[in-house]
Amino acid sequence: xxxxxxxNLTKKFDRVAAVNNLNLSIEKGEIFxxxxxxxxxxxxxxxxxxxxxxxxxxxxxxxxxxxxxESEQIKKxxxxxxxxxxxxxxxxVDENLKFYSRLYIPEKKLAAQRIETVVELxxxxxxxxxxxxxxxxGWRQRLALACAVVHRPQIIFLDEPxxxxxxxxxxxxxxxxxxxxxxxxxxxxxxxxxxxxxxxxQIGFIWKGDLVAxxxxxxxxxxxxxxxxxxxKCADLNHAYKFLRTHELIKDVNLYGDEIHLVVxxxxxxxxxxxxxxxxxxxxxxxxxxxxxxIEDVFVALSKKSSNG
Numbered sequence: 001x002x003x004x005x006x007x008n009l010t011k012k013f014d015r016v017a018a019v020n021n022l023n024l025s026i027e028k029g030e031i032f033x034x035x036x037x038x039x040x041x042x043x044x045x046x047x048x049x050x051x052x053x054x055x056x057x058x059x060x061x062x063x064x065x066x067x068x069x070e071s072e073q074i075k076k077x078x079x080x081x082x083x084x085x086x087x088x089x090x091x092x093v094d095e096n097l098k099f100y101s102r103l104y105i106p107e108k109k110l111a112a113q114r115i116e117t118v119v120e121l122x123x124x125x126x127x128x129x130x131x132x133x134x135x136x137x138g139w140r141q142r143l144a145l146a147c148a149v150v151h152r153p154q155i156i157f158l159d160e161p162x163x164x165x166x167x168x169x170x171x172x173x174x175x176x177x178x179x180x181x182x183x184x185x186x187x188x189x190x191x192x193x194x195x196x197x198x199x200x201x202q203i204g205f206i207w208k209g210d211l212v213a214x215x216x217x218x219x220x221x222x223x224x225x226x227x228x229x230x231x232x233k234c235a236d237l238n239h240a241y242k243f244l245r246t247h248e249l250i251k252d253v254n255l256y257g258d259e260i261h262l263v264v265x266x267x268x269x270x271x272x273x274x275x276x277x278x279x280x281x282x283x284x285x286x287x288x289x290x291x292x293x294x295i296e297d298v299f300v301a302l303s304k305k306s307s308n309g
Contacts, residue, residue, distance in 0.1 A: 004049060004188060006060040007060070029184045033203040049067060078153050122142045138166050142172070202215065
């Protein structure tokens with residue numbers, strides 16, 4: 001039995017479908033990445049799966065419990081880390097952990113042991129007596145994650161857990177998430193970071209309530225088989241970008257740091273023609289070659305395709 005499954009799960013607000021006929025199947029111990037722009041339906045989906053928000057229609061199970069009829073049982077087996085920092089600002093790190101652990105763990109000794117474990121794993125030791133309000137963004141996220149997992153839930157929902165934190169804190173959080181998954185915990189994570197999507201076992205992309213892709217990261221990349229991606233490096237990127245936006249061979253063009261990614265129908269045919277076109281504009285090409293699409297390339301393409309379709 002999957003850890004999380006949905007069948008035609010739908011939530012409407014004033015006749016607008018925030019989530020539309022969502023079908024998911026997530027196995028135990030899997031890290032599932034849920035991607036999409038703001039307002040796409042990610043947080044609404046999590047709230048339904050957590051038993052916080054009642055669906056308009058459809059079905060869903062979390063840990064074997066029905067989200068429509070057994071929401072209270074679901075709340076006992078999950079952890080939830082919200083998009084905004086939801087802990088008590090006027091309590092210390094220790095006090096927050098004690099409060100959340102005792103909500104789920106009646107035995108004081110066991111609760112204390114679990115607190116020591118998460119404090120050590122997330123390196124919270126030096127900040128135990130500090131008020132939550134006085135923590136930096138990265139340390140607040142670590143504390144929020146510690147409170148979400150202190151009772152060792154079977155399934156954890158994390159709504160943009162690494163948003164706005166530094167790379168070191170992000171790495172530490174992900175190392176901890178890997179340990180949880182290896183121990184059999186199922187993780188449902190929303191993120192805007194494409195490199196984090198690569199870390200997941202399975203990823204889904206939601207657009208205006210519709211699930212437009214769901215597969216492994218490699219499977220999602222292979223879904224762009226009808227288009228090729230070219231990488232262009234040249235001295236004047238801005239000039240090249242403006243020129244190529246209207247070129248007949250280009251389906252899409254996007255800037256990525258010191259290069260431009262071009263979407264074309266056929267790389268072999270397009271490369272010599274584009275080199276000639278750039279040369280006619282007196283644009284010196286450092287390199288122009290076909291590359292494998294990244295997760296970001298795929299989701300940019302899916303977003304534009306869904307928006308136009």
